[in-house]
Amino acid sequence: ILNVEQSPQSLHVQEGDSTNFTCSFPSSNFYALHWYRWETAKSPEALFVMTLNGDEKKKGRISATLNTKEGYSYLYIKGSQPEDSATYLCATVPGSQGNLIFGKGTKLSVKP
Amino acid sequence: EAGVAQSPRYKIIEKRQSVAFWCNPISGHATLYWYQQILGQGPKLLIQFQNNGVVDDSQLPKDRFSAERLKGVDSTLKIQPAKLEDSAVYLCASSLDLSGKGGEQFFGPGTRLTVL
Numbered sequence: 001i002l003n004v005e006q007s008p009q010s011l012h013v014q015e016g017d018s019t020n021f022t023c024s025f026p027s028s029n030f031y032a033l034h035w036y037r038w039e040t041a042k043s044p045e046a047l048f049v050m051t052l053n054g055d056e057k058k059k060g061r062i063s064a065t066l067n068t069k070e071g072y073s074y075l076y077i078k079g080s081q082p083e084d085s086a087t088y089l090c091a092t093v094p095g096s097q098g099n100l101i102f103g104k105g106t107k108l109s110v111k112p
Numbered sequence: 113e114a115g116v117a118q119s120p121r122y123k124i125i126e127k128r129q130s131v132a133f134w135c136n137p138i139s140g141h142a143t144l145y146w147y148q149q150i151l152g153q154g155p156k157l158l159i160q161f162q163n164n165g166v167v168d169d170s171q172l173p174k175d176r177f178s179a180e181r182l183k184g185v186d187s188t189l190k191i192q193p194a195k196l197e198d199s200a201v202y203l204c205a206s207s208l209d210l211s212g213k214g215g216e217q218f219f220g221p222g223t224r225l226t227v228l
Contacts, residue, residue, distance in 0.1 A: 004154070034216070043115060044155075044203070044219040089154060099168060100217065102154030 004092055006103035013080050014111055020076045021106040023090035027071035032093040034100060035064055035075055039086040047075075047088075080110045114138065116220035118204050124226045130192040133223045137185070137206030143167075144181055145217060146189050147203040155203055161187065191225075199227045 005024040013019050025033065032051045038044040048057045053068040061078045077084055087107045091100035117136040125131050137144050143162050147155035158177065160167040163184035172179065176195070181187040191198055201222040209215025 036219075041221070043221045046216050046218070049216050091154070099157050099160065100155075102156070104152065104154045 004090060004101055004103040006088075006090055006106050008106060009104065010107040010109070012109045012111065015080060015082060017080050017110075018076070018078045019080055019108070020074050021088055021108075023073045023075070023103055025071050025073075025090075025092040026094075027068060029094050030068045030071070030092065031095055033066055033073050034091045034093070035073070036089040036091070037086045038089060038105070044089065077108075080108070082110045082112050084108060085110045116204055116206055116218055118202075118220035118223055120223055121221065122224050122226075124228065125194055126228050127196055128193040130190065131194055131225060132188050132190045133202050133204075133225075135187045135189070135204030135220060137187070137204070138208075138218055141206035141208050141218070142184070143207040143209060143215075144187050145205040145207070146179055146187070147205065149201045149203060149222070150197075151200070158189070194225075194227045196227050199225055201225075 007022050032049060034049050035047040036044040037047055048064045050066040055066045057064050063076045066073045085108055087105040089102055089105045091102040116138055119134050123131055145160050146158045148158050149155040158172045159169040159179045161181040164181050177191055179189045201224050203219055203222045205217040205219045207215045207217045
């Protein structure tokens with residue numbers, strides 16, 4: 001059974017702070033890693049799908065890196081805004097079966 | 113483009129009752145997923161369909177849960193009878209990826225089920 005670990009579980013920051021979260025996963029049999037943002041009462045929204053070791057992706061103030069050899073991914077948010085408050089989920093795709101295995105998420109709260 | 117639709121959004125039932133959830137995926141998406149997200153946990157895949165065929169239902173508690181995707185479009189997930197531990201958010205997702213191999217998944221808003 002694969003375990004996807006996310007840290008921290010929750011995070012409280014002030015508006016304007018930059019922050020980052022970690023997603024750890026078994027490096028063997030890796031196929032892809034997904035990051036999702038899930039705001040309360042809304043649909044989880046895909047942020048990034050990453051497959052290559054060393055990959056870096058950016059969307060506005062949010063970026064992510066991937067290290068498949070050591071089994072981790074970082075998600076960075078630059079200059080956090082209250083609208084960034086959400087739970088950030090990462091999920092791995094082992095092998096090529098296509099099933100996402102999710103971590104428990106990191107809940108971010110940004111205070112104005 | 114319309115997103116993934118789910119209904120109802122909220123449902124409260126008593127244990128041993130039955131409940132059904134409905135999902136309408138994004139038009140043209142071949143692959144449909146049902147996930148269960150228990151409070152404090154990450155979403156867990158219950159069943160994956162490709163068109164109207166089941167690809168993976170290894171984590172579906174088949175003694176009480178059933179799902180179908182007639183005509184390869186809409187899907188329903190049923191629980192009969194419900195237990196207290198079934199209280200969770202049930203998420204439906206769809207993917208254009210015909211191979212079902214790790215492509216981006218688009219999620220609906222979920223149905224929050226409370227079993228009393």
